[in-house]
Amino acid sequence: MSSRIQFDTATLTWAELFSNGRLYAVPRFQRNYAWGEDEWLDLWNDLCRAVDERTVHYLGTVVLQERDDHRFEVIDGQQRLVTLTTLALAVIDAILTRAEQADAEDRSSDEERARLLRDRFVSFKDPASLHERARLRLNANDDGFYRTYLLERKSPRNPAKLDGSEKKLWAAFEYFRKRVNERFAQKSTSDLASFVDRASQSTVLIRIGVQDELSAYTVFETLNARGLELTTTDLLKNYIFSLCASSETDLSLAQDQWQRIVNLVGLEDVPEFLYHFALSLGRTPTKHRLFQEVKSLIRNREEAFERLEDLQDAATWYVAAADPNDSLWSEFDGVRPYLRALRLFRADLFKALLLACRQGIRDRSVDAAHLLRLLAFTTFRAVVIGRTNTANVLRGYQAAIQRTRLAQRWTVKSLFAEMRELYPSDEEFRAQFAITRLEGRQKAKLARYILAEIEAEAGYGARDFDDGSLSLEHILPENPGRDWSHFTRDDVERDVYRLGNLALLEPSLNREVGSGGFDAKRAAYARSSVGLTREISAEEWTPESIRQRQDRLSELAARRFRVDFGSA
Template sequence: MARINLLDTRTTSFGDLIGNGKIYRVPPFQRDYSWTEENWEDLWQDILMLHNHISVSHYMGAIVLQSFSTTDKEFTIIDGQQRLATLSIIAVAVIEKIHQLVEQNVEPEANKERQEILKRTYLGDRDPRSLRYSSKLILNENNNDFYQSNLVNLRKPLNIRSLSKSNQLLWQAFEYFSRQLEELPEVIQDGEKLATFLTDTVAQRLLFIQITVEDELNAYTVFETLNARGLELTSTDLLKNYLFSLFQGPDDLQEAQRQWRRIINTVQMEKFPEFLRYYLNLNHPRVRRERLFKIVREYVKDTIQAFDLLNQLENFSGLFVALGNPNDEFWRDTPQNQPYIRELNLFRVKQVYPTLFAAYQKFSTEDFTRLLKLLITISFRYIIVSSLNPNELESFYNEVATEIVNRNITNPRQVFNKLRPVYVKDDKFQQDFSLFSIATKGQKRKLVRYILCKLEADASGGIQIDEDSFSIEHILPEAPTNDWRQIFTDAQIEEMVYRLGNLTLLEPSFNRDIG
């Protein structure tokens, strides 16, 4: 197919995708098969709907492919491997049911021929030497051997429990769809109806939007506009596959795999794009999520640079996780930081992460703690009390991070000088605080208790109190009686009931007595 555009889109069916001698490869290091019974059940209910209503079709979402071949017969699956693998397993289950009919001597010649035709159409051709079938679908390095040897060739594994988790899921998917076929009495004992179920219902009426791209960069461009389930995972896979493509020798590749697994096990797959963005913000101003892949492609072009990126990500991965958890083991040797980390999470402040990444690497332990305290103060004034736009802080924090990395900023005082424009001045803070109003439900309840406890500690000369030992009482009640309404209008009640001055801490026993 001659191309003019960078990508080609069309509506296609599973049968069209898998037919005409096409081969689909899952990149070797893309994530393993991960669908579970919940996913299989959703898909099977869609197929049953098609089976019972012959005039309708079902849309399966977009599938993104990368073509390497001038004849367009071989593709890499950028997004869609879980769906294609599962549909292929359904084909295996149908073919296995027809094989059982042959063994039961039910129309043996016709069913044997149907079995061979369906295998060639949906699974692959038989090797003339080994007489084993090679698949039209080639899974990743962890799943492909099992898929080819056991599923495509209809061989039950000797010890299912010894399989890896993902290969167990592949086999469980086959068993699930085999059981569901048994629940179709009008189909299960008739080879022709089984074949029709696969070729007409599954293969022709499950529809995809096929998006074919020429390279990984164009694939990532697609993700900027697609809003589909699994987007975060797929974009992470794309980044990983690009990095791994830069490693030439098997030793380097294996070490990169081990390092990648350590990073993902620490950060978790779904949070990796967020983590990568904060890391890139150390050296690049205001990196947007949709530019992650482009920046990596631009600045990481060989094995040395790829290893350097992985090393840096591994170094920062523990800090990234610990910034979200004051009880993380990371803070064992610096317990003085834990209250500030708790406040950071209470305020839901993440714009500071690049600054903290840089400071943890470049500042002394004492200065890092001072910086945490400073950032908490700025955040409380700017975000919590004055309710200013937190997104405006991001460019300041990114610039500070870069200055710290480049050794232009070496201590918290210099950080404060750089952040002075976003430090809410005392007069504005006092005015905003005097009118501060905050709901006392959900996440905000913890914030209210925190503020009241801080005020109490300050009034008592610094005595720290246990926040969990107190409940929040509204002096003017949230649901005032008529006695209250004789004194306050509805407008006054609405204005005052959540004002900080209307709230107080009470021990639960006193709260019950007063109530």
């Protein structure tokens, strides 16, 4: 297949877009109608301004894939086209409502105006079959309601009970009907028809025609980076469903399974999940080529169902990776502390390796706690303290993933060997730890975690960093008073957020000492249940005291966060 992206562009008015018998179809599995009052108001104001000031309004782009002569699939831009058509229907309804109250001659003229507008923008009568053909077909969920009510000028029995996009479609029609009636209350039906005619000539869209889904994806990604997530999801969903559409049973099964995946992961997070899933299979996707990478894994109906099953299983693990309390972990001892740590570190790339290892964890050939300890401690050393860049972290994980795919037997130890370049030595770690600063409220929880882990390593017992029983104390206060005049302004700026200046302390004692002097603080520290805090017993607290304490903490941290699984 050629790697060239083939497309053509043209600038068309709304009127030209719907001319020459062109028919448009939103793919049946595309997103439902989603615009709301903010978008309707913007469109209405823009069209009115364009008509009143005789200016041109740029409405954006539509990405179309030609299926055959005069028939196009709307890859992107369906929200605009549906809304424009709904506006046209509201004007047609206003004309016909007046026709019903007019005399015979005016009624005939009004009905003719409505028919001409309908032919141009909404639907026309096929000369061969004499059946009405809609110029725009909506997706599978919305089209039935659109045809039954909006096209037929029927009101649903109870609009309040409409669901989701059906409610939005009806609300859009009602919104434009109200606006039209307000603007044209004292105007004629000729003015109504003229408004649509002039608006359709003043509204300009850029039509981008593409030959395949990959081209559509690439074009849309370039035009609208914010739409990348939903577009990746929509294109993959459409592609999978198209492979399963030869039978209603297959299609229904595929739809159900896809929905279970979306329900597990959440619609907005599907692209991120797919990225980690592709990584877990040894692929090297970029987020800009995600659709191509995943599509290449699915070539036919059989592979579509196999991959859907695999995706659903992977989704279960992916979601559990972010939740230490997920029921999936109930059968694996010792994993929750490491999952809590990874969540605290805001780590994501580890999920790809976890997905690659899930079968080994499930059949107990790999110890889940050992694996998650490797992932948590490597992340802590390399990323949290070492600040290794994402590209190097990714390379380390990809090497480990390849080991799971190519080796007949692999262990946590062999994965560690693949990731060794990512893992700082004790000497490197201590040097970086000794200068670490954790500034701001967002880092307070991380500081409590580190100090609680070091507390355990020092032999004082386990403490929960996040149960509310311990607060974070700044020995040199963040806003020091006269008792701290021996610290210069530069000293305070450099040292106040260093780990050597931080301690765990009961909230009641923390409130008691406040920003007072060191003598009062030291007396409170002696009453603390936290061993490392009781150790703070120097005669005075100086920049050198902070440096020495941080050096001691770095020695303990190097032992606590060391990866050494032996033959694991």
